[in-house]
Amino acid sequence: xxxxxxxxxxxxxxxxxxxxxxxxxxxxxxxxxxxxxxxxxxxxxxxxxxxxxxxxxxxxxxxxxxxxxxxxxxxxxxxxxxxxxxxxxxxxxxxxxxxxxxxxxxxxxxxxxxxxxxxxxxxxxxxxxxxxxxxxxxxxxxxxxxxxxxxxxxxxxxxxxxxxxxxxxxxxxxxxxxxxxxxxxxxxxxxxxxxxxxxxxxxxxxxxxxxxxxxxxxxxxxxxxxxxxxxxxxxxxxxxxxxxxxxxxxxxxxxxxxxxxxxxxxxxxxxxxxxxxxxxxxxxxxxxxxxxxxxxxxxxxxxxxxxxxxxx
Numbered sequence: 313x314x315x316x317x318x319x320x321x322x323x324x325x326x327x328x329x330x331x332x333x334x335x336x337x338x339x340x341x342x343x344x345x346x347x348x349x350x351x352x353x354x355x356x357x358x359x360x361x362x363x364x365x366x367x368x369x370x371x372x373x374x375x376x377x378x379x380x381x382x383x384x385x386x387x388x389x390x391x392x393x394x395x396x397x398x399x400x401x402x403x404x405x406x407x408x409x410x411x412x413x414x415x416x417x418x419x420x421x422x423x424x425x426x427x428x429x430x431x432x433x434x435x436x437x438x439x440x441x442x443x444x445x446x447x448x449x450x451x452x453x454x455x456x457x458x459x460x461x462x463x464x465x466x467x468x469x470x471x472x473x474x475x476x477x478x479x480x481x482x483x484x485x486x487x488x489x490x491x492x493x494x495x496x497x498x499x500x501x502x503x504x505x506x507x508x509x510x511x512x513x514x515x516x517x518x519x520x521x522x523x524x525x526x527x528x529x530x531x532x533x534x535x536x537x538x539x540x541x542x543x544x545x546x547x548x549x550x551x552x553x554x555x556x557x558x559x560x561x562x563x564x565x566x567x568x569x570x571x572x573x574x575x576x577x578x579x580x581x582x583x584x585x586x587x588x589x590x591x592x593x594x595x596x597x598x599x600x601x602x603x604x605x606x607x608x609x610x611x612x613x614x615x616x617x618x619x620x621x622x623x624x
Contacts, residue, residue, distance in 0.1 A: 313623030315423040315430040316612060318416075319440040319478040320505060323624045324513065327482060330621070331448040333611035334604060338448075341374045341607075347614055348377030354402050357412040357433075358384030359541050363578060364433045364441070367605035368410050374610055380406065384413070399425035408613055414542055429616035431609070436542065437499075439471050442577050443479040444608035449601040450532060453573055461531040464488040466523060466558045467585055468551070469498035472536040472577055477502065477517055481509035486516040490526035492554045497521075523558045527567040534575040535560050535585045552584070561587040565595060573597045 313321060322330075336343060353372045357365060365381065372379040384390070389398055399422045402409050408429045411419050416437040423430040433441050454461060465476040469491040477498060480487025487506075491497050498519065506517045520526040527533060538555050539548060560574065574586070574596045582588040591598060615621050 313621045314616070314619075315426075315432075316440055316616065316621070317419055317423050317430065317432050318438050319443055319475045319482075320509070321623050322440070322479075322482060323622060324482055324484070326621050326623065327444070327447065327479070329615060330444055330608060330611045331451055333614060334444070334448050334607035335452075337374070337607045337610045338604070341610070344375055344614055346376045348372060348375040348407060348617070350376075351407040352378045352380050352405060353408045353410065353613065354380050354382060354406040355410045355433075356382045356384075356387070356402075358414065359412050359434065361412055363602055363605045364412055367609050368433065370606050371610035371613060374606075375613060377407070377613075395421045396425040398422070399430075400427075403427040407617055410609070429613075431612055431616070433609075435471065436540075437471055437474060437502075438478075439475045439577070440479075441605065441609055441612065442472070443475045444612070445601055445604035446476075446534075446575060446577075447479060447483060448604050448608060449575065449597055452600070453597060454531065458483075458485055458531075462486045462488060462529060463532040463534070464490055464526050464530040465534045465536075466490045466526070466560055466564075467535045467555055468538055468540070469496050470536065470540055473498045474502040476534065477506040478509065481506040481513060481515045481517055484513040484515045486518070488518040488520055488526050488530075490520040490523050490558060492558070493521050494554075496551065496554060523564065524567060527564045530568040531572050532575055533560055533565060533568055533572060536577055537579065537581055538585050555585070559585055559587070560590055562589055562593075565590055575601055578602055 369379040403426045410431045412433040416435040419432045473489045576598045
């Protein structure tokens, strides 16, 4: 597999390889410090970023490479050059391309016309690099045996809910997306695809519209911001009202199992999708989760450049 364009591209073996290598990089960030020696990695972002940008640039540096950060307004794309031509040009200079943008179709086209690995570092549809960081953090917390455990996402049926369901299916887990009904529920095609993967892996894919029922006996309670980048501002009032029952607070956490943890892809808005006492409390593992954005991107670069990610 040349690229990582979607979470669903990964096999269970790929995920196991990547989180194993990420664990090695967590223990020793410089263990492969010449893997990208004298090579560059382009990091193209049209959306603001804290964790993804810092993780990507640090991962490249730890592999001995040079990161080249490019904002959306810094390429000739803004003056009409095609995505295909841009992909061909970047391929001539860099050894890999990390992309954080809006449209999934833009990432797909970059992958199609690049001769170097392209990594989706977030689109409006998916967020595969975040889910790799989530699953190494889950592995550190609970080990490999997840039988009987339930992993629940609360809130907007957005790109994170899509990636959460898909990765859970790949990993053979019991995963739930607890969201409102209607336009803020996960995309039906994504749910159907996750259910197809689950038939192969033994996973359980569940969609719930009842936050309290979903939280009962959960091992992980996960959420994301309610207003994502690019969401229409005129949706805010309605969205806040509809999503309010899915806010993660101490009462919701009490419904989970005794060793349950709280996770969030960040940034967080305390008092909206999560209360301060939860995200800043003893059951929160969000900071370790955030640190693994670097280790997993580092593992992805290491194995994609070597052609060692096989795909489904």
